[in-house]
Amino acid sequence: MSFDRKQVPNWRPGYRFQYEPAQKGHVLLYPEGMIKLNESAALIGGLIDGQRDVAAIIAELARQFPDVPEVADDIEQFMEVARGEHWIVLA
Amino acid sequence: MANTGSSSPELPATPEVGLPLWLLAELTYRCPLQCPYCSNPLDFAAQGQELSTAQWFKVMAEAREMGAAQIGFSGGEPLVRQDLAELIGEARRLGYYTNLITSGISLTEARIAEFKKAGLDHIQISFQASDEQVNNLLAGSKKAFAQKLEMARAVKAHGYPMVLNFVTHRHNIDKIDRIIELCIALEADFVELATCQFYGWAHLNRLGLLPTRAQLERAERITNQYRDKLKAEGNPCKLIFVTPDYYEERPKACMNGWGSLFLTITPDGTALPCHGARQLPVQFPNVRDHDLRHIWYDSFGFNRFRGYQWMPEPCRSCDEKEKDFGGCRCQAFMLTGDASNADPVCAKSADHGIILKAREEAETAQLAIEEMTFRNERNSRVIARG
Numbered sequence: 001m002s003f004d005r006k007q008v009p010n011w012r013p014g015y016r017f018q019y020e021p022a023q024k025g026h027v028l029l030y031p032e033g034m035i036k037l038n039e040s041a042a043l044i045g046g047l048i049d050g051q052r053d054v055a056a057i058i059a060e061l062a063r064q065f066p067d068v069p070e071v072a073d074d075i076e077q078f079m080e081v082a083r084g085e086h087w088i089v090l091a
Numbered sequence: 092m093a094n095t096g097s098s099s100p101e102l103p104a105t106p107e108v109g110l111p112l113w114l115l116a117e118l119t120y121r122c123p124l125q126c127p128y129c130s131n132p133l134d135f136a137a138q139g140q141e142l143s144t145a146q147w148f149k150v151m152a153e154a155r156e157m158g159a160a161q162i163g164f165s166g167g168e169p170l171v172r173q174d175l176a177e178l179i180g181e182a183r184r185l186g187y188y189t190n191l192i193t194s195g196i197s198l199t200e201a202r203i204a205e206f207k208k209a210g211l212d213h214i215q216i217s218f219q220a221s222d223e224q225v226n227n228l229l230a231g232s233k234k235a236f237a238q239k240l241e242m243a244r245a246v247k248a249h250g251y252p253m254v255l256n257f258v259t260h261r262h263n264i265d266k267i268d269r270i271i272e273l274c275i276a277l278e279a280d281f282v283e284l285a286t287c288q289f290y291g292w293a294h295l296n297r298l299g300l301l302p303t304r305a306q307l308e309r310a311e312r313i314t315n316q317y318r319d320k321l322k323a324e325g326n327p328c329k330l331i332f333v334t335p336d337y338y339e340e341r342p343k344a345c346m347n348g349w350g351s352l353f354l355t356i357t358p359d360g361t362a363l364p365c366h367g368a369r370q371l372p373v374q375f376p377n378v379r380d381h382d383l384r385h386i387w388y389d390s391f392g393f394n395r396f397r398g399y400q401w402m403p404e405p406c407r408s409c410d411e412k413e414k415d416f417g418g419c420r421c422q423a424f425m426l427t428g429d430a431s432n433a434d435p436v437c438a439k440s441a442d443h444g445i446i447l448k449a450r451e452e453a454e455t456a457q458l459a460i461e462e463m464t465f466r467n468e469r470n471s472r473v474i475a476r477g
Contacts, residue, residue, distance in 0.1 A: 012327070013251075015252075016188060031213040031281055034160055
């Protein structure tokens with residue numbers, strides 16, 4: 001099944017992505033919980049704004065990391081996992 | 092890495108102190124309800140004066156600086172604090188994820204909207220049962236249930252994620268299917284089905300609260316069926332089932348270890364590594380006297396049970412001590428009289444018989460809801476006087 005890159009991801013209501021200086025990294029905060037994101041997830045998360053579609057996020061990170069061919073796959077995979085965990089909604 | 096904490100070679104080194112990621116702000120012990128399983132201390136009526144708005148601002152700023160990311164406004168009933176919106180606003184400005192933990196009594200739509208404007212991220216409403224009559228009996232208020240339902244709907248309508256918390260016990264756990272159905276109907280995002288834990292008032296009323304093993308197993312089975320159903324429907328509602336540790340053979344890793352990520356500030360400013368610790372014969376620092384950095388890293392109270400040096404047998408030589416830290420210090424103290432002992436939940440504890448006896452008593456207990464000791468000022472004063 002191919003991934004529809006026209007979908008626009010946004011954080012699920014009540015979920016907040018932010019940088020935590022004390023942890024030197026990005027986290028996803030939600031009711032009484034927190035997930036520490038790894039570096040690539042944080043890069044993708046930083047581009048989720050309810051405006052950009054997945055294709056735009058891929059284009060942006062492909063521009064920043066021209067030497068990493070698997071960028072698109074990584075982003076699609078992140079979206080699948082994040083949707084499965086109900087961290088994001090894809091509209 | 093230098094081994095700084097250990098003088099005996101067979102014990103693991105005291106791990107580096109973690110960040111206080113979770114700040115629980117118990118704003119007040121005042122509460123319009125009288126739940127007989129309340130985790131507040133029995134002598135809450137004898138505690139000192141509440142912190143001021145400015146003192147809470149200072150606490151929140153210091154904890155945030157040290158890495159706290161989640162803040163829970165709790166109590167008592169936090170809604171009775173007139174400055175609640177102000178406290179929420181400051182917490183959000185500091186970058187906290189802000190959680191309001193409330194019974195929903197005395198909540199209004201106007202306040203829900205005011206809190207949203209102040210930056211509140213999430214409201215958790217606690218229910219006592221799905222059944223109106225049981226709920227009212229337990230909460231000691233006739234209007235409680237209808238009010239909660241109305242507020243739960245309003246919370247969702249104002250765009251908050253909704254967490255519903257049902258404290259379950261022997262008088263309501265058999266209705267778990269109706270509890271779950273109600274939560275799904277209210278479009279809860281998370282549902283905590285928390286069998287009450289036996290601290291504070293719940294410990295006092297254990298005979299009227301601890302379910303039997305059969306009740307518990309049935310409830311867990313039904314919860315799992317609903318989990319499968321929700322998943323199949325793509326419903327994001329998440330069911331969290333909390334079992335009472337009285338039916339375990341190994342203790343819980345209480346608070347993820349003493350003073351490792353959880354910081355409670357009580358209404359009068361006493362700082363605790365967990366909300367139950369006040370009863371321990373340990374001197375705990377107060378935010379009126381010290382800053383949080385000192386309290387978290389240097390105070391006697393917060394270091395008392397860090398690492399492994401304090402452990403007697405059977406924990407000391409146990410190969411699971413780095414997993415469960417010997418269990419809960421409060422439970423060890425309440426049940427054995429010595430907070431250093433292994434948590435009696437552990438089958439290796441010499442005092443495990445206390446737990447076995449409690450399970451046995453649950454099979455035949457007759458204590459009705461109205462016979463329990465309700466959490467109120469009058470009962471608290473009687474208890475505080477001893």
